[in-house]
Amino acid sequence: MSGYREYVVAALLHDVGKLIRRAKLCRGEPARRHVEESADFVDVVAPALKAAGVDPQAVRELVLRHHEGGWGVGPYDRAAALERAPGDEESGQGLAMPGRREHEIPLRLPTGVYVPPCPTPQSLSERLIPSTEPPSPEEVCRCYRRAYEELMRLAAKAAQRRMGFKELVETLVNVLKATASFVPAAVYGVREPDTSLYAHSLLAAALASTGGEFYLVSIDVGRIQEYISRAGATKAAMAILRGRSLRINALQRAAVRWLIDRVETATYANVLLDTGGEALLLLPKFDLALLDQLESRVLRETEGALALYAAAAGPYRLEDVARFKDLMRELSQRVTERKFIYRDYGAPAGPAAKCQFCGRLSAKVTPERLKSGEVVDLCHLCRDELHIGRAARNLKYIAFLPRGALPPGLAGAERGDDTAVVNILDYAVVFSGQMSKMPPASHAVYATNRRDFILDADGPAYGMWFTNTHIYYREGEDSSLDAAGRYAAFVKMDANSMGRLKEAASRTPSALITFSLAVSTAYELYPALLADERYREVPIFVIYAGGDDAVLAGNLEALRYAASVATYAEKWGFKTAIGAKIDKPQYPIYFAFADTEERLERAKGIDRGRSIAVLIAEPVTIYEEAAELENDLEKIPRYREDEETRRMGAFERKVYERLFAAYATAAVDGKVDKRVVKRALAKIAVELVYMLKRREGDKETTGVLEEVAGPLFASAEGVGSFFADLMAGKGRLDELRRAVLRLYLHHIALAWAPE
Secondary structure, eight states: OTTHHHHHHHHHHTTHHHHHHHHHHHTTOOOOOHHHHHHHHHHHTHHHHHHTTOOHHHHHHHHHTTTSTTSTTHHHHHHTOTTSOSOOTTTTOOBSSTTSOGGGOOEEOTTSOEEOOOOOOSSGGGOOOOBSSOOOHHHHHHHHHHHHHHHHHHHHHHHTOOBOHHHHHHHHHHHHHHHHTTSBSOSBSOSSOOSBHHHHHHHHHHHHHHTTEEEEEEEEEEOHHHHHHOOOOOTTHHHHHHHHHHHHHHHHHHHHHHHHHHSTTOOGGGEEEEETTEEEEEEESOOTHHHHHHHHHHHHHTTTSSEEEEEEEEEEEGGGGGGHHHHHHHHHHHHHHHHTSOOOOOOOSSOOEEOTTTOOEESOOEEEEOTTSOEEEEOHHHHHHHHHHHHGGGOOEEEEEEGGGOOHHHHSSOOOTTEEEEEETTEEEEEESOGGGSOTTOSEEEEETOSOOOOSOSBSEEEEEOOOOOBOOOTTSOOOGGGGOSOEEEEEEEETTHHHHHHHHTTSHHHHHHHHHHHHIIIIIHHHHHHHHHSTTSOEEEEEEETTEEEEEESTHHHHHHHHHHHHHHHTTOOEEEEEEEEOTTSOHHHHHHHHHHHHHHHHHHOTTSOEEEEEOSSSOEEEEHHHHHHHHHHSOOOOOSHHHHHHHHHHHHHHHHHHHHHHHHHTBTTBOHHHHHHHHHHHHHHHHHHHHHTTTOHHHHHHHHHHHOGGGSSHHHHHHHHHHHHTTOOOHHHHHHHHHHHHHHHHHHHOOOO
16 A cells, blocks of 8 residues: 555554643643644654654645545544544534643543543552542643653654664554553543543554555454463462463464564554453454464464464444444454364374473473472473563563574573573564563564663564563572462452443444553553562462453462452452452462352352452352452451460450351341241350450450451450341341451461461
């Protein structure tokens, strides 16, 4: 397509002047029309454009005239802005928030919360705090100024680099993602400022690359749950499992790159979503046989351990974007059909042996020496993942380059603990904690969870990669759950009603991208920053993190960490279900995953409108809201090795056992004879009153009970009054449940030996 490069870049940058104009208004500086500010921004990156074979003057002309009828990139701009009534800043349609000026209006997410237009955070101090009320005009302006400063800083760095066209577009996409993800695309001519400037720009560029006719393509990594749960040993388990999560993330990114490399006019601007085991692309017409090749390659390389489902719907035309929700339903149907296709793959030649970790038979099993000196036989997948897990301890960069382009220092088997190299599809993927290990022949280099991602080297694309890489380790050891202590907490998290929310956000492509940005920030970026800054020295192991799903293990702090993530996600309008299992560190991983999955489903069944954590499943479900669980875990005292603690713990356990029995009895009320329930509760009440009467003089013990379980359960009088109400049906079951859970957590904390 003649001139398509200029069209793609112009469509990507045509509205960046909105951010610049609003920031200048906030700074009290003269601000021109956004098209003029956008055109001047093209001049800033002109050196990089020229080096990539793009004509800056042609791009500038396309940007300046993008509001002129059907000329240039105008049709793609309009197709990407279906939420906007005809007219914008150019024609002065009414503002989306009466009483505020254009530079004082924040983004409103599909979940109903407002987000200030700050750049992507890279520390907890910069974290975004959405709210149901709009942030003040002063806060909005403060964010605009910061976003503008970051935009110009990154643009200046990008302008100094020399790279190919596809690499340049990917870098510019990431510059916009870092600075304009939560900047409203339009504040005039819309009912709500609910579309991200980044989302609108990305969609316009994707449409421009197609010439007006396109396919929607879904890439979905399958068998993830089965894959991450195959663990038959505890030695080095946490390192290998963390490596699996990163392999899955890298496989998805590699599949996207593999497809883009084979579609001539496609760039990373054609990738609308790329998170959580699923990617969505809007591509020019291409040979659909590529999708069959891609699926077969993944099956063959993983020996069937993982699957990849690549489906396409279309072709569609620009006018079809208006019915995007229908297009997504058609694509979902194509994905379902692909999952029912049987695909065979050639097994590797040679005798098969059993991997000592995952238990699979493989022709690629080799001995691997652990840090302990023990030698274990690992298949090529587990061996790669062990090295990735080691590198994840201080992961800073992930690079993609052609398989044959590895420099000699990285091509060998031993590369040090800070670097791992694995082959995925046509690429060698390098995971490293050192910038110096980034190969010069890289196609792309990604900085993990940081917006300062452009390095001082020509050639590759540069970008951000949101991933929770946290893994606790001790020098000279492979990460093992034994570090958690006497007990281990296994935790699984999943957002509630995400399918319904995603479908509602699919009214337009840009709305879906905006929604995805919110999910990624709440469930991928924030947890990574939280783990890195507050839990670096704590035995917490992130086994899997992708999209709104996470699986982790560790000591009691793993529960608090999960509750903190869920509490933060609530600010974005998301509710999270948490299933937790506390047991010995040697508890089989497969069973732990099954238990946490079952408890997670119970949490969803209790109330999808709240963030619920289920910690006990039998004989009755004991749960807590995430915010209350986080608060409880911050306050309970930790392990102490002394006689007084053991004495108090023994008495507290007796109280806990009786209160638990009371809750189990009262919770089934309505299913059994009420007289039987009352008799059982009366018996428990008498026992508790007697026990507490005998301890009335022991202020230390009753004081701890009062602090942990509450004043109602620390005295004979309080217990008697409470049980009288409970037997009278006065609805105090929630208070009893909370007391039981707090005592349970306190007892576990007292018994939890330090690592």
